[in-house]
Amino acid sequence: MSVPSTMLWPLRRSAALDWFVRFNHEEPFLDDLFARLCEKLVDDGLPVTRATLHARGLHPQFIGAAMIWRNDSRPVQMRMITRADVESAQFQNSPIKALYEGADGVRQRLDLPTTGPEYGIYGDLRAAGFTDYVARPLVASDARRHTVTFATNRAGGFSTEDLFTLDDLLPLLSMAAEARIGRRITKTILETYVGKEAGLQILAGNIRRGAHEVIDAAVWIADLAHFSELADHAPRDEVLGVLDTFFDAMGKPIQSHGGEILKFMGDAVMCVFRLDRPEAGKRALMAAREAYRAMEAINQERRANGSEPLGYGLGLHLGEVIFGNIGTESRLDFTVIGPAVNEAARLERLSRTLGRHVVISDAFAAHVGRQELIPLGQHQLRGRDIPIELFGLPEEEGNPWSYVV
Incomplete structure (x- = not known):
């Protein structure tokens, strides 16, 4: 006897819920998943006009992200949430804050008088023609709370059946959101502590010692x-303030021009610009110039405040390096090694002798164009049999660095 398909996979309250149970794995990113869910709800007859998902995360700059979906412009808008955002008066008088702090949920018919707190968003939604607003917590397994909201402009607002359907989705959406937020947090932590390229390698499973x-x-x-x-x-x-200031001056230009910060070594920073990326050499030179200008501005301010200027050296070289996974069996590090790395370190040390902050090798200069730079003459580097020509930035002409050994 044949068995009806509905008995093998019985229909739930809505087709949108059925789709979410069976196919949410097709969307690996939370914003895309949320957009498709909202579209399925609309296709299923729910009058959702606007929806938001507020995901809390772990990031050195942002505490989370807000995803905003509207029925008249289907792609989700993503907005990163800063610490200043959560300290604002707008957030302090919001249902999102109430849900983060333990509220079970918020529902307000916007075409009727307010029955609870008059959250600031109610006035904005009423002015835009919305008639009903629902906000619910998405509680993760670690008790962290995210939130989802739905609003409609249909006369009379959401029906009781609509609200049941939305509430049925919450446990499933919580689990799906937690998995994707966890993956995003893992990616962010790896990018923050080991760098973007190394983080991608780790996420891809390339964690065997010696892989390179x-x-x-x-x-x-x-x-x-x-x-x-x-x-x-x-x-x-x-x-600590001096270190952060120096690393900001170096790191921001590096990252804005596509470089990869590999590590901070006490008071030093090492990075690479991969030459398989467009105009990587020129980008590295632009970053060095921006870093020099940033340090000049910092030292000008320090002099005005009666503090000693910060001395530093920066070596720029170009060559072949080994980008790989080295360390002990249980503690590994993605880094670059090779003669080109040693040469960059020697250039940085030579800056003290030459009285230049930025010292550039002949190999790097040939790659970007020597006309962009100032010749510093022939100099002997440790480990080199013959002297090599070195170069500096035009910006440093007439502004020597007096380094006291």
């Missing part, structure tokens, strides 16, 4: 001068 690839890259190594003396005598907060 050989790449051509511009190698950048920068180091603060006299940091040991500062660390020995200055207050701890001042020491």
Whole structure:
């Protein structure tokens, strides 16, 4: 006897719920999943006109993201939420804050008088013609709360059946959101602590010790001068503030021009610009110039405040490096090694002798065009049999760095 298909997979309250149970795995990203869910709800007859999903995360700059879907412009708008956002008066008087703090849910018919707190969003939604608003928590397995909201402009608002359907979705949406937020948090943590390229390698499963690839890259190594003396005598907060200031001046240009910060080594930073990326050498040079200008602005401010300027050296070289996974069996590190890395470090050390903040190798200069740079003459590098020609930035002409050994 044949068995009806509905007995093999019985229909639930809505086709949208059926789709979510069976096919949500097809959407690996939360914003895309949320958009498709909203579209399925509309196709199923629910009068959803606007929906938002507020996901809390773990990021050095943002505490989460807000995804906003509208029926008249289907792609989801994503907005990152900063710490300043959650301190604003708008957030403090919002149902999202109430749900984060433990409220079971919020529902307000916007075409009727308010029966509870008059949250600021109610006035905005009424002015836009909405008639009903529902907000519910999405509770994760670690008790972290995310939130989802639905609004409609249909006369009379949501029906009781509509609300049952939306509530039936909550446990499934919570689980689906938790998995995708967890994956996003993992990716963010890896990018923050090991870098984007290394993070992608780890997520792809390339974590075997010794796994590597050989790449051509511009190698950048920068180091603060006299940091040991500062660390020995200055207050701890001042020491940390100087480090953060220096790393911001170096790191922001690196990242904005497509470089990969591989590691911070005490008071030094190492990064690469992969030459298989468009105009990587020129981008590395632009980043070095921006970093120099940023440090000049910092030192000008320090002089005005009566503080000593920060000395530093930056070596730029170009060559073949090994980008790989090295370390012990239980503690590994993605990094670059090879002669080109050693050469960049030697260039950085030579900056103290030359009185230049930025010292550039002949190989890098040939790649980007020597006409962009100032010749510094022939110099002997440790480990080299013959002297090589070095170059500097035109910006440093007439502004020598007096380094006291």
